Amino acid sequence: xxxxxxxxxxxxxxxxxxxxxxxxxxxxxxxxxxxxxxxxxxxxxxxxxxxxxxxxxxxxxxxxxxxxxxxxxxxxxxxxxxxxxxxxxxxxxxxxxxxxxxxxxxxxxxxxxxxxxxxxxxxxxxxxxxxxxxxxxxxxxxxxxxxxxxxxxxxxxxxxxxxxxxxxxxxxxxxxxxxxxxxxxxxxxxxxxxxxxxxxxxxxxxxxxxxxxxxxxxxxxxxxxxxxxxxxxxxxxxxxxxxxxxxxxxxxxxxxxxxxxxxxxxxxxxxxxxxxxxxxxxxxxxxxxxxxxxxxxxxxxxxxxxxxxxxxxxxxxxxxxxxxxxxxxxxxxxxxxxxxxxxxxxxxxxxxxxxxxxxxxxxxxxxxxxxxxxxxxxxxxxxxxxxxxxxxxxxxxxxxxxxxxxxxxxxxxxxxxxxxxxxxxxxxxxxxxxxxxxxxxxxxxxxxxxxxxxxxxxxxxxxxxxxxxxxxxxxxxxxxxxxxxxxxxxxxxxxxxxxxxxxxxxxxxxxxxxxxxxxxxxxxxxxxxxxxxxxxxxxxxx
Amino acid sequence: xxxxxxxxxxxxxxxxxxxxxxxxxxxxxxxxxxxxxxxxxxxxxxxxxxxxxxxxxxxxxxxxxxxxxxxxxxxxxxxxxxxxxxxxxxxxxxxxxxxxxxxxxxxxxxxxxxxxxxxxxxxxxxxxxxxxxxxxxxxxxxxxxxxxxxxxxxxxxxxxxxxxxxxxxxxxxxxxxxxxxxxxxxxxxxxxxxxxxxxxxxxxxxxxxxxxxxxxxxxxxxxxxxxxxxxxxxxxxxxxxxxxxxxxxxxxxxxxxxxxxxxxxxxxxxxxxxxxxxxxxxxxxxxxxxxxxxxxxxxxxxxxxxxxxxxxxxxxxxxxxxxxxxxxxxxxxxxxxxxxxxxxxxxxxxxxxxxxxxxxxxxxxxx
Numbered sequence: 001x002x003x004x005x006x007x008x009x010x011x012x013x014x015x016x017x018x019x020x021x022x023x024x025x026x027x028x029x030x031x032x033x034x035x036x037x038x039x040x041x042x043x044x045x046x047x048x049x050x051x052x053x054x055x056x057x058x059x060x061x062x063x064x065x066x067x068x069x070x071x072x073x074x075x076x077x078x079x080x081x082x083x084x085x086x087x088x089x090x091x092x093x094x095x096x097x098x099x100x101x102x103x104x105x106x107x108x109x110x111x112x113x114x115x116x117x118x119x120x121x122x123x124x125x126x127x128x129x130x131x132x133x134x135x136x137x138x139x140x141x142x143x144x145x146x147x148x149x150x151x152x153x154x155x156x157x158x159x160x161x162x163x164x165x166x167x168x169x170x171x172x173x174x175x176x177x178x179x180x181x182x183x184x185x186x187x188x189x190x191x192x193x194x195x196x197x198x199x200x201x202x203x204x205x206x207x208x209x210x211x212x213x214x215x216x217x218x219x220x221x222x223x224x225x226x227x228x229x230x231x232x233x234x235x236x237x238x239x240x241x242x243x244x245x246x247x248x249x250x251x252x253x254x255x256x257x258x259x260x261x262x263x264x265x266x267x268x269x270x271x272x273x274x275x276x277x278x279x280x281x282x283x284x285x286x287x288x289x290x291x292x293x294x295x296x297x298x299x300x301x302x303x304x305x306x307x308x309x310x311x312x313x314x315x316x317x318x319x320x321x322x323x324x325x326x327x328x329x330x331x332x333x334x335x336x337x338x339x340x341x342x343x344x345x346x347x348x349x350x351x352x353x354x355x356x357x358x359x360x361x362x363x364x365x366x367x368x369x370x371x372x373x374x375x376x377x378x379x380x381x382x383x384x385x386x387x388x389x390x391x392x393x394x395x396x397x398x399x400x401x402x403x404x405x406x407x408x409x410x411x412x413x414x415x416x417x418x419x420x421x422x423x424x425x426x427x428x429x430x431x432x433x434x435x436x437x438x439x440x441x442x443x444x445x446x447x448x449x450x451x452x453x454x455x456x457x458x459x460x461x462x463x464x465x466x467x468x469x470x471x472x473x474x475x476x477x478x479x480x481x482x483x484x485x486x487x488x489x490x491x492x493x494x495x496x497x498x499x500x501x502x503x504x505x506x507x508x509x510x511x512x513x514x515x516x517x518x519x520x521x522x523x524x525x526x527x528x529x530x531x532x533x534x535x536x537x538x539x540x541x542x
Numbered sequence: 543x544x545x546x547x548x549x550x551x552x553x554x555x556x557x558x559x560x561x562x563x564x565x566x567x568x569x570x571x572x573x574x575x576x577x578x579x580x581x582x583x584x585x586x587x588x589x590x591x592x593x594x595x596x597x598x599x600x601x602x603x604x605x606x607x608x609x610x611x612x613x614x615x616x617x618x619x620x621x622x623x624x625x626x627x628x629x630x631x632x633x634x635x636x637x638x639x640x641x642x643x644x645x646x647x648x649x650x651x652x653x654x655x656x657x658x659x660x661x662x663x664x665x666x667x668x669x670x671x672x673x674x675x676x677x678x679x680x681x682x683x684x685x686x687x688x689x690x691x692x693x694x695x696x697x698x699x700x701x702x703x704x705x706x707x708x709x710x711x712x713x714x715x716x717x718x719x720x721x722x723x724x725x726x727x728x729x730x731x732x733x734x735x736x737x738x739x740x741x742x743x744x745x746x747x748x749x750x751x752x753x754x755x756x757x758x759x760x761x762x763x764x765x766x767x768x769x770x771x772x773x774x775x776x777x778x779x780x781x782x783x784x785x786x787x788x789x790x791x792x793x794x795x796x797x798x799x800x801x802x803x804x805x806x807x808x809x810x811x812x813x814x815x816x817x818x819x820x821x822x823x824x825x826x827x828x829x830x831x832x833x834x835x836x837x838x839x840x841x842x843x844x845x846x847x848x849x850x851x852x853x854x855x856x857x858x859x860x861x862x863x864x865x866x867x868x869x870x871x872x873x874x875x876x877x878x879x880x881x882x883x884x885x886x887x888x889x890x891x892x893x894x895x896x897x898x899x900x901x902x903x904x905x906x907x908x909x
Contacts, residue, residue: 013807015786016701067681068848074841075682079796088795091684092818145686 003027004036004113005146011040011163021171030195031114033172038193039154041168042161050157051124054082057156061089063130064137083152087145090137116143117151124155176202188256189249232395234340235367235374237381238388238407239323240298241288242305246270246322246361248277255287263287266310270322273358277350278331284398285324285364288385292323292362295385297496323364324351325390328398336398343398368394382410382494412491412509413533415525416516419486420445422453422468423479432464434512436490438503439526446527448503449490451510484521489513495530503527545622545640545647546673548858553649553673555640558622560589562638562649565858572624574651575635576601577716591626593661593749594634597716600745613662616641629653630664631813632717633746639667648827649673654812655819656688659724660717660751664823672829673856677814678792679838685792685816692725695809698788699730699766706764708785712771712803715739717813718790719768720746723753726766732757736769736778771803792816824851 003024010020025033037043052060058076062069076085116139123136140148153159169187173180178201186201244263247254253271255263267287277283289304290296296318304310304318327347328336335343344366351363367377374389381388388409396405417436424432431452437445455461471483493509546553552564560570567584574580574590576597581588583602590598592610599606611617613636616625622642629635631652640647648669655664685691695711702709713719715738723743726733735743735756743753761767761782773779774787792812793799800808815823824832824846833856834842846853 065681068845071681071841071845075680078680078682078798080798084797085682088682088684091686092681 002144004032004150005144007036008040008146008150017164017167018170018174021168022174025172025175029112029114030198032112034193034195034198035114035117037168037198038161039150039159040161040163041165042159042163043165043187043191050155051121052152052155054156056128057082057086057152059128060133060136061086063133065089065093081149081158083149083156083158086152087140087149090141090148091145093137093141113147113151117154120151120155172202178202178205184256189247189251189254232393233368233371233374233391234344234394235369235377235389235391236325236364237386238390238409239286239288239292239325239364240295240385240387241286241301241323242298244285244287244322245328246274246281246283246285246324248274248279248281250279253277257287263305266305266307267320267322267360268310269315270320270360273355273361274322276354276358280329280332282327282329283322283324283347284326284328285322288321288323289318290385291319291321292364292385297384299496320360322361324361325364326398338397339395340392340397341394378408378410381408387494409493412493413495413530414489414491414513415530415533416487416489416519416523417448418445418484418521418524419482419488420447420484421479421481424465424468434488436488437484438524438530440502441527445484446502448505448527448530449492449507449510451490451512453512487516487519487521487524489516495533503530505530543643543645545642545645545671546649548856550858552858553856555622557642558619558624558640560619563651563858572626572638573598574629574638574649575632575717577632577652577714580651589624591628591634591636593751594636596745596748597632597634597742600741601716627665627667628662630655630658630661632658633661633720633749633751635661637665637667639669645670647671647673648829650675650823652677652814653823654815655823656685656812658721658813660720660746660753666823666826668826668828670829671831671833672824672827673833673835674820674823675814675836676820676834676839676842677837678812678816679820679834679842681817683792683795683812683816684818685812686810688725688811691809691811695722695788695790696727696730698786698807698809699726702786703730703764703766706784708761708763708782709766710774710779710782710785710787711766711768711809712774712787712789713739713768713791714813715770716742718811719743720751720753721813722768722790722811723756724751726754728754731765734759734761734765734767734782736767736773738770738773739768 007020007024010017058069058072061072075089076082079085119139120136123132126132169180169183173183182205183201190197190200242257244255244257253274255267257263288295289301300318304314304320307314324347327343330346355361378389388407391406391408417438419434420437421435422432434451434453435447436449438448440446468480471485472480473483474481490510490512492507496506498506545557546555551561551566551568553562560572561568562572563574563580564571564582566582569586571585572589576594581598581601588598588606588608589611590608591613595608595610598608611626613626613628616623622640625639626636627639629637629651631654635651637651638649646669648667652675653664699709713722719739733756746753765782767782788807788809789803790809790811792810792814794808794810831852832846833854835856839855843853843855
């Protein structure tokens with residue numbers, strides 16, 4: 001349990017996580033290892049079910065600690081997390097006496113995680129009584145506070161699987177010797193919750209393990225494109241969605257996102273067409289809400305994917321489309337070493353034949369045009385569902401070591417606004433955050449964007465801080481309200497509708513360009529200007 | 543008889559005409575320890591434990607008129623026998639025991655019952671009325687063993703050092719800093735302290751407490767730095783970058799508080815009493831009445847009342863009772879008006895030499 005507690009603490013403090021997983025896997029049995037993964041990383045078929053209500057927890061703690069329920073409730077209120085509060089409160093309970101020898105003591109303090117959870121759930125299923133409550137509390141008290149907190153979260157159905165899957169797999173790979181890409185594939189395909197599943201994950205590699213394995217290919221951001229090689233590039237729209245891989249496995253179609261969140265079962269409409277692909281085929285693509293002709297905001301996609309299983313109503317409300325952007329495996333044939341031109345050609349053949357009538361799977365259009373023509377495309381690349389262009393070298397293989405896909409973001413919006421609020425902590429090295437306003441309909445200031453302010457030198461910062469002091473109207477803790485006189489030029493990558501905001505728009509990638517000392521507050525942009533700009537960019541791409 | 547009453551200036555003893563830990567300047571003050579919320583500037587006379595005096599002078603200035611009274615020795619002030627007893631909070635922290643007409647009151651001040659290498663351990667003092675601090679008066683506050691928490695700090699320091707990252711421990715400058723300094727392993731490189739802590743360290747050394755030598759050069763990457771929270775982000779600490787910060791406080795017990803502090807880590811180490819020790823102290827005092835001061839007073843009072851103990855909240859710093867309205871004649875037969883004592887006697891001028899002879903036997907019978 002000490003290693004498990006160390007693992008939880010490592011995850012919570014983001015320090016030494018891989019080492020902590022490694023240490024834990026070295027000592028944990030398969031059932032404990034699987035339980036810890038499900039509790040700390042998530043995934044699996046069964047979402048944690050609530051077996052203990054907050055009211056029962058209060059009664060249980062009151063009985064076990066011989067404290068009035070109002071005091072338990074008040075104490076739990078001191079923490080904003082009932083599981084943490086319960087775990088801490090139980091520390092006030094004397095450690096249960098060990099009945100028989102050191103072995104029993106070791107079992108009680110170091111005993112397995114899953115057996116302890118089973119003991120607790122069995123007790124919770126019994127009729128409520130003082131004896132049961134004391135037994136449950138005693139079982140929890142045997143563990144350290146951290147483990148107790150995790151167990152209570154599992155029982156309360158409030159588990160917080162915030163651990164990184166990648167770190168877990170790296171630690172697991174170090175212990176079992178299975179390559180991480182194989183582990184990624186196995187964990188994505190085999191989503192059981194039991195010890196047998198874990199043992200299948202860590203089994204030695206088999207011949208067909210290469211099927212469905214794919215390299216991670218980052219989309220590298222650049223600011224400029226070489227202009228002398230315009231003939232060697234192919235361009236595609238940079239779709240706003242979720243990067244996923246479609247794998248036609250023997251047992252059906254599997255989906256995997258970059259963060260390995262299980263998607264299988266959530267995209268039945270896209271699976272229909274993909275079932276016809278040859279076993280072993282792997283497509284790289286972007287999952288978007290709506291269709292290529294009428295893409296919808298990414299938020300719609302996230303809401304759809306947040307559902308555990310998609311119902312017919314969900315599918316009607318938010319249809320999804322898998323936009324294929326590359327072909328990794330064509331059946332059992334690995335095409336990753338081929339050039340982009342060859343892979344694209346084969347991809348187009350697939351869509352002309354096998355996937356011709358797949359309604360929810362589409363091929364991303366590719367433009368092999370002159371650079372000047374691409375520049376024109378680039379100007380068109382700020383639309384709903386599209387955020388710039390992706391440029392692919394025609395000769396590039398699908399290999400993380402050599403490939404360079406360039407994302408050319410759309411030209412940013414620029415506007416001027418006045419600095420109204422500043423948040424500055426006492427830490428001189430900390431960022432100074434500014435809140436910027438534009439003119440509203442009636443001439444009033446409407447908060448529109450927040451962005452950090454940066455300074456080229458200490459002198460510049462000192463000068464700004466002096467300006468802050470001079471123009472401060474009021475202070476609210478670390479926040480200063482300023483006289484509306486400092487005008488700034490800002491830019492952002494795009495807008496999204498945001499009805500809850502006073503401006504009605506949310507901005508992506510806001511940054512401050514410069515302070516415009518030559519301008520006065522009367523000359524700043526108005527909300528109407530920005531809304532007009534947003535409407536211009538919101539035209540239907542079809 | 544109320545030996546101590548809460549007033550807007552702090553706890554006041556109407557019989558002895560002095561305050562305990564006043565919040566504003568008063569003619570005579572007994573100071574339980576040198577933290578800023580207990581020791582204020584401007585009082586006419588101060589009475590404290592002898593090892594508290596260097597700290598008081600460091601905090602309040604060399605010119606203050608302060609006197610020490612040895613632990614356990616008693617002194618009569620206008621009919622009230624006063625004695626000071628270790629509270630284990632920080633160096634020189636005391637509980638104040640007052641006895642008058644066979645009734646004993648104890649004001650604990652801040653205290654803890656965990657071991658601390660830099661101060662005398664808490665001693666339970668039997669009494670009729672106990673005024674106890676309840677800063678952490680909820681059952682959720684149970685301190686881990688000090689050694690256990692120290693090990694966690696050491697392993698964090700060790701890991702940081704291996705990565706070339708400095709460890710910034712954010713602590714109170716008086717008490718926590720010295721407790722940590724005296725406990726941290728010396729083999730993990732030099733320990734740097736902020737100026738505010740260095741000044742207090744000097745006062746500790748003046749009081750005879752041995753503390754390890756601290757580095758005087760600016761901190762560098764991979765070092766350990768004890769600093770006050772206000773210093774984070776200053777140029778002095780910039781030299782220690784990259785660093786990880788961790789608060790060391792009892793408030794680090796809950797995630798909500800850790801998040802409020804905004805540091806990566808928190809270590810639970812407090813100089814105040816936790817819930818089990820609070821209940822134990824009340825039990826061991828044998829007090830018939832318990833007053834709760836600071837923090838979760840309402841909860842502690844309600845709980846004690848439900849357990850059959852007479853309990854009340856003590857709220858100082860608010861205008862509740864004007865000392866001028868107290869009927870001294872009723873409570874004290876040696877009132878200033880009727881005695882030969884000077885108009886503003888110091889806490890030492892009312893010594894009763896006869897009382898000093900029976901220092902070791904100044905506990906009331908049956909308590």
